[in-house]
Amino acid sequence: MIQSIRGMKDILPQEMRYWRHLEHTARAVLEGYGYREIRLPIVEQTELFARAIGAATDIVEKEMYTFADRNGDSLTLRPEGTAGCVRAAIEHGLLHNQTHRLWYGGPMFRHERPQKGRYRQFYQIGVEVFGYAGPDIDAELILMTARLWRRLGINDLTLQINSLGSAGARAAYRGELVRYFSAHETGLDEDSRRRLHANPLRILDSKNPAMQSLIEAAPRLSNHLDAESQAHFSALCKQLDAAGVRYQINPRLVRGLDYYNRTVFEWTTERLGAQGAVCAGGRYDGLVEQIGGRATPAVGFAMGLERLAALLMENDAALQGAEPHAYLVTVGEAAERQSVILAEQLRDALPALRLLVHCGGGGFKSQLKHADKSGARFALILGDEEAAAGEISVKYLREDIMQTRMPQAKLAGFLSLHIT
Numbered sequence: 001m002i003q004s005i006r007g008m009k010d011i012l013p014q015e016m017r018y019w020r021h022l023e024h025t026a027r028a029v030l031e032g033y034g035y036r037e038i039r040l041p042i043v044e045q046t047e048l049f050a051r052a053i054g055a056a057t058d059i060v061e062k063e064m065y066t067f068a069d070r071n072g073d074s075l076t077l078r079p080e081g082t083a084g085c086v087r088a089a090i091e092h093g094l095l096h097n098q099t100h101r102l103w104y105g106g107p108m109f110r111h112e113r114p115q116k117g118r119y120r121q122f123y124q125i126g127v128e129v130f131g132y133a134g135p136d137i138d139a140e141l142i143l144m145t146a147r148l149w150r151r152l153g154i155n156d157l158t159l160q161i162n163s164l165g166s167a168g169a170r171a172a173y174r175g176e177l178v179r180y181f182s183a184h185e186t187g188l189d190e191d192s193r194r195r196l197h198a199n200p201l202r203i204l205d206s207k208n209p210a211m212q213s214l215i216e217a218a219p220r221l222s223n224h225l226d227a228e229s230q231a232h233f234s235a236l237c238k239q240l241d242a243a244g245v246r247y248q249i250n251p252r253l254v255r256g257l258d259y260y261n262r263t264v265f266e267w268t269t270e271r272l273g274a275q276g277a278v279c280a281g282g283r284y285d286g287l288v289e290q291i292g293g294r295a296t297p298a299v300g301f302a303m304g305l306e307r308l309a310a311l312l313m314e315n316d317a318a319l320q321g322a323e324p325h326a327y328l329v330t331v332g333e334a335a336e337r338q339s340v341i342l343a344e345q346l347r348d349a350l351p352a353l354r355l356l357v358h359c360g361g362g363g364f365k366s367q368l369k370h371a372d373k374s375g376a377r378f379a380l381i382l383g384d385e386e387a388a389a390g391e392i393s394v395k396y397l398r399e400d401i402m403q404t405r406m407p408q409a410k411l412a413g414f415l416s417l418h419i420t
């Protein structure tokens with residue numbers, strides 16, 4: 001049997017209600033802050049990602065889905081959205097003396113080792129902001145995500161923040177890290193030895209317990225921050241304090257993509273095991289220029305929808321409201337003929353109505369069982385007797401209220417009082 005590709009999962013109808021709730025709520029919150037949607041291609045030139053994300057990162061080194069197309073051009077399925085968004089902003093002249101608050105969503109592809117919460121095709125909703133250099137917009141992004149978690153009823157996320165400083169400060173720090181880790185090279189695992197010269201900051205990210213004391217004693221980036229980055233970071237912290245957003249400063253938060261400078265942040269949960277980051281991002285003031293545009297300050301984040309959907313499923317927060325309002329049960333020939341017309345009339349009259357019409361035959365009892373299983377609040381019962389009288393019976397499936405019978409013409413009015 002042909003099966004799905006490892007790490008690429010189907011999202012089944014029973015999960016979709018959580019996804020839709022998540023996507024709908026995210027869109028509402030982002031648009032409430034004035035962010036506008038942009039849709040970007042899933043495939044880009046390979047070189048874009050190599051230049052943007054960094055040749056020495058895990059993503060570019062070993063996780064990209066890269067292939068030659070029929071013309072022999074090297075293309076890559078996007079492993080993330082920032083590079084493509086920057087490419088599009090430059091290409092369409094969005095960056096000339098303008099500011100933009102943008103958001104996007106869609107699938108991303110990374111050939112990582114699949115495990116719970118980590119897939120090879122996964123969905124992100126991301127935000128990219130162009131043209132603002134100050135910490136006010138960094139704070140806005142964090143407040144906006146905090147609001148989204150509140151709206152979603154996800155209350156147990158932790159916010160970690162750090163500053164990576166300016167490119168210059170980071171380069172100086174990097175030199176010092178290489179010196180430090182070179183002096184202790186025997187204490188490094190194979191992965192970290194490989195990173196030592198190419199990407200030493202990533203060693204700080206290592207989860208290897210044997211290396212923790214070495215990492216703990218490593219020089220701190222916070223001691224090497226340039227004055228401007230320090231001022232930027234403390235202004236951000238003050239804004240978060242003033243807004244009552246709790247955070248931890250994590251000096252070891254360096255992120256896995258090379259384009260960041262100054263503010264970086266991550267929202268994490270303890271509920272998903274090792275893959276705890278549900279939303280992450282930061283400032284990348286040098287990237288636009290690096291891709292060939294005019295120097296433009298920029299900041300953004302992306303959230304992983306599989307991980308957030310998993311939290312919602314645990315909370316069951318989205319469950320309410322997705323069931324049908326009513327389930328139409330029909331018994332008898334005359335009733336069956338009427339039922340389709342009646343259902344169509346109800347849908348015309350009440351566009352928000354979620355109505356399931358029983359299909360597939362079966363007796364009254366079995367149809368009622370289906371009605372109950374659907375989660376609907378009402379069974380609308382149309383038997384031949386009701387059909388002849390132009391009436392309908394309404395049975396409450398969830399409440400201890402007596403069944404009532406009413407003219408079909410009054411049904412839309414009745415239901416309108418009960419749908420939200």
Ligand code: HAM
Pocket residue numbers: 079080081082110112117118119120121122123124126127128256257277278279280281282283284299300301302303304305306307
């Ligand atoms: P990232 O940290 O690589 O950043 O990914 C952001 C989020 O996507 C992660 O926190 C996680 O929730 C989710 N994610 C990443 N990889 C996987 C995976 N294999 N399976 C499931 N979920 C995953 C970025 O992608 C940056 N472009 C964020 C950004 C935007 N920075 C500035 N602007």
